[in-house]
């Protein structure tokens with residue numbers, strides 16, 4: 001039985017005269033891996049920005065189903081949405097480049113809970129009861145992502161693909177229930193992309209979380225996700241399983257070039 005995690009109804013985002021997201025409804029269930037695809041400028045990143053509070057909605061509603069009941073995310077700030085268990089990565093890498101790989105992860109574990117507070121008090125989130133527990137969790141995450149050997153290196157020394165992996169570790173460090181990955185494999189070669197995509201699938205299963213993935217390599221995303229949403233010109237063109245999407249005449253016409 002599936003259990004609903006997030007419901008977004010009739011989301012609209014207008015930038016002046018341009019409607020970047022036009023009446024899009026999507027939902028995500030617990031423990032699923034979902035792909036979000038569509039041509040450049042289709043509105044994928046804007047949709048992520050709406051769901052994570054980076055960009056305010058023009059209209060629509062977003063509901064998160066938690067153990068405490070249904071919570072509306074409308075009007076919430078990114079830090080509040082992060083606290084509710086939603087995490088993300090960005091298309092442009094946002095690391096603390098001069099800090100070590102390990103410190104980047106530790107900061108993600110704590111920072112996130114302090115945003116908006118003018119405090120220098122080092123507050124650990126509930127799930128990391130001690131500094132030692134936090135350090136251990138950080139090391140475990142680095143190991144999963146094959147980053148142990150570079151734990152003490154400044155982030156800026158890492159190759160681009162490795163920096164992207166570190167970004168995912170940072171997003172996971174907050175123990176999210178829902179993780180949005182915006183083109184995590186951008187700039188990687190096909191082999192690295194395939195490896196990362198398999199890793200994302202493994203993480204989604206092992207951590208029992210929901211992952212939503214924007215990925216340009218259509219054949220790759222088709223192989224790993226359970227469901228897909230296809231955006232075009234800000235609107236929802238199609239949704240369904242990879243099989244359904246591949247057979248959908250509207251998708252074939254608009255996105256697969258009529259093949």
Ligand SMILES: Nc1ncnc2c1ncn2[C@@H]1O[C@H](COP(=O)(O)OP(=O)(O)OP(=O)(O)O)[C@@H](O)[C@H]1O
Pocket residue numbers: 015018019020038039040041042043044045046047
């Ligand atoms: N802050 C903004 N102000 C004005 N227009 C914007 C803004 N953000 C996005 N847009 C426009 O909204 C549309 C959708 O952009 P978006 O980045 O969401 O698309 P995308 O599907 O993520 O594209 P890509 O695959 O190229 O990243 C584009 O026409 C873009 O120029």
